Amino acid sequence: MNTNARPNLPTEAEATLARESSRLLSLYLSSHEETQTIRVVDQGGEHEAVRVPTAAYRLLIDILAEMAQGNAVSLIPVHAELTTQEAADMLNVSRPYLVKLLDGGGIPFHKVGTHRRVYYQDLVNYKNHVDTERLKALEALTAQAQELNMGY
Incomplete structure (x- = not known):
């Protein structure tokens, strides 16, 4: 873990993309489930379903929401x-x-x-x-x- 690194502020394009991504992901958040499934598609069109804990899914939405507001985000483990x-x-x-x-x-x-x-x-x-x-x-x-x- 490198907490010395200062995260870069998102560009305007990144903030716009984060805003849209956050909005779309939040539409599919199912809070009564323990896990969420995201489909990941690579450049070649191959895709795979990935299950993530709901808490991690919420965290991703929160990160995108902060980026949408132009804020830099860094994660620090609680036990760091x-x-x-x-x-x-x-x-x-x-x-x-x-x-x-x-x-x-x-x-x-x-x-x-x-x-x-x-x-x-x-x-x-x-x-x-x-x-x-x-x-x-x-x-x-x-x-x-x-x-x-x-x-x-």
């Missing part, structure tokens, strides 16, 4: 181990700041030799916790502004 730079990039913070979070116990990590590694799921858990706390603070500020009739 990230370097401190990769983790910092995902949180949009500097690597030294992330290292302080790690050393302060804010995010669990382990060492591989002398290098710190962070599990993707631990990073997501931290981000969700921070986002929840941020939302609570914003709600408290909003309530306070309402009580003081500050006009918002």
